[in-house]
Amino acid sequence: MTQPKRQLHLGLFLFSTGYHPAGWRLPEAATDGAFDPKFLHRVAQRLEEAKFDFFFLGDALATSPDMQHTFPSQMVRLEPFTMIANIAAVTEKIGLIVTANTTYSEPYTIARQTASLDYLSGGRLAWNVVTGMDVRAAQNFSREKHWDNSKRYDYADEFVEIVQQLWDSWEDEAFVRNKESGEFVDGSKVHRINHEGEHFSVAGPLNVARPPQGQIPLLNAGTSERSRDLGAKLSSAVFSGQILLEVSKQFYAEIKSKAVAYGRNPDEVFILPGLVPLVGRTKEEAHDKYRELNSLLVTNYDVTPLSARIGIDLSGYPLDGPLPDLSLSVLPGDEVKWLVSLAQRAEGHEDITVRELFHYFAATSRGHLLIVGNPEEIADQMEEWFVERAADGFNICPPYMMGGIDLFIDLVVPILQRRGLFRSEYDADTFRGHFGLSRPENRFAKRAALQGVGE
Ligand SMILES: Cc1cc2nc3c(=O)[nH]c(=O)nc-3n(C[C@H](O)[C@H](O)[C@H](O)COP(=O)(O)O)c2cc1C
Incomplete structure (x- = not known):
């Protein structure tokens, strides 16, 4: 059979x-x-x-x-x-x-x-x-x-x-x-x-x-x-x-x-x-919707939970500045790099800021994978x-x-x-x-x- x-x-x-x-x-x-x-x-x-x-x-x-x-x-x-x-x-x-x-x-x-x-x-x-x-x-x-x-x-x-x-x-x-x-x-x-x-x-x-x-x-x-x-x-x-x-x-x-x-x-x-x-009809439409959603978050940008998640204290880093060197993470393994790469993909560019990483974290803090893209992606x-x-x-x-x-x-x-x-x-x-x-x-x-x- x-x-x-x-x-x-x-x-x-x-x-x-x-x-x-x-x-x-x-x-x-x-x-x-x-x-x-x-x-x-x-x-x-x-x-x-x-x-x-x-x-x-x-x-x-x-x-x-x-x-x-x-x-x-x-x-x-x-x-x-x-x-x-x-x-x-x-x-x-x-x-x-x-x-x-x-x-x-x-x-x-x-x-x-x-x-x-x-x-x-x-x-x-x-x-x-x-x-x-x-x-x-x-x-x-x-x-x-x-x-x-x-x-x-x-x-x-x-x-x-x-x-x-x-x-x-x-x-x-x-x-x-x-x-x-x-x-x-x-x-x-x-x-x-x-x-x-x-x-x-x-x-x-x-x-x-x-x-x-x-x-x-x-x-x-x-x-x-x-x-x-x-x-x-x-x-x-x-x-x-x-x-x-x-x-x-x-x-x-x-x-x-x-x-x-x-x-x-x-x-x-x-x-x-x-x-x-x-999902967007195009890549751009999807990333625009993602940014629109994030702009509507009601948050005081408390980075404490995100700092714990990535093993780097983010409190001294400007929200709109670049991410710290990820090798500073006290966490073992590559999970932090993977998380950052998911946030980069969601934003559609690599040079993401602390605020943008925060957005991805806030949108996924309940544990599920968020992916942003056109239908094929x-x-x-x-x-x-x-x-x-x-x-x-x-x-x-x-x-x-x-x-x-x-x-x-x-x-x-x-x-x-x-x-x-x-x-x-x-x-x-x-x-x-x-x-x-x-x-x-x-x-x-x-x-x-x-x-x-x-x-
Ligand atoms: C997709 C998903 C759906 C869940 N739905 C519920 C739910 O509706 N109600 C609930 O009390 N817990 C829900 N949970 C929590 C789990 O049942 C579980 O209690 C939680 O993940 C903690 O794990 P533990 O029970 O092994 O400690 C859900 C978890 C996941 C991943």
Whole structure:
């Protein structure tokens, strides 16, 4: 059997005011999209026209207005399950990713909500498993403190295991629905899970039938060893925030080899770094837009975080003067040079100033790679990451809305399609299908079948 050709997977990581902190200030930008169903529908429907794999909404459980100049789109937003249910109703093919935090929820609740959304979307759901990075969430959920990494991931491991068992608690053939006999359900195909663990005791069964995808695909992101393990063991896709090709290649190789160590097929764990494509019809148009966005940043140009990032104290250098000699950096390796070279490419010239480096840093401080260029240049970089096995696809974070996504869809996607790197038509209509993942067998049915064979 010939292997299907490896192709890119593309999703949207929604930032309703754009990924660039000043995206919303552009004259043409939407400012209230986060709460406007028409805007959200338009975004999802555009993605579907472009044959994207998924629409993804992140989530946090705390906020404050001081994020307004650094991350305005993540300050306030709609609750993901509610929003994804609404998006499911106006789309047909595109995968939908909902974020749910294990630290502040219950497995039974999440199993119910995800299974329900998998039905409402016709099998298009995936769950982004997060344990929460905002310590303030504890204050919103009657906790004294946010747990440390190892407790959060211990809890998450047990949590996810329970959810997956609950999804299987009804076998696919459990519903008989025989009008003549009056038998609605075959009770032998409905299972209690009787979980008694360190953190949870859950009897089951779930009060939603097995979801259309059988097992809803999991995704996750993280930097710690524990989150990488979770991804390698359980996730169908792992999100990352890497701006350097070499670092992303290492991350890619590490997750794939860990997946093999867990007995999995490494081709069934997709590595999806974030990408902020600032597309112009021409190179000049892209660089002009980049400069326009940066001119709208609200900042006091405090260089302390940037100094830490590059290992050189920038406080004595004039903002509009040249960069210091990079060999002064106290940091090991070449990362600083790579960061500066990304900023140079974004500006479109080599002799960048401290202010210009600050702009690139401010625009990418949330961890995703920002590239500025004409459509061919953007497609080339995506192809390079894909071919070099630094990525299996990208979590696209448009720098501003709607233009940032419209230009990407209108100008870059067709190039990727022409190069055979991205689909021109959907050949599936479930999340699993878009990623070529088969529907898993039900663990209880499998066990029963094995017992039957042994008898
Ligand atoms: C692309 C991407 C998306 C993320 N989305 C969320 C999110 O929606 N909610 C959240 O609490 N954390 C989110 N995170 C944070 C991670 O889940 C993770 O907690 C963080 O990277 C810290 O790593 P650790 O959990 O290994 O300590 C995201 C991270 C990345 C790279």
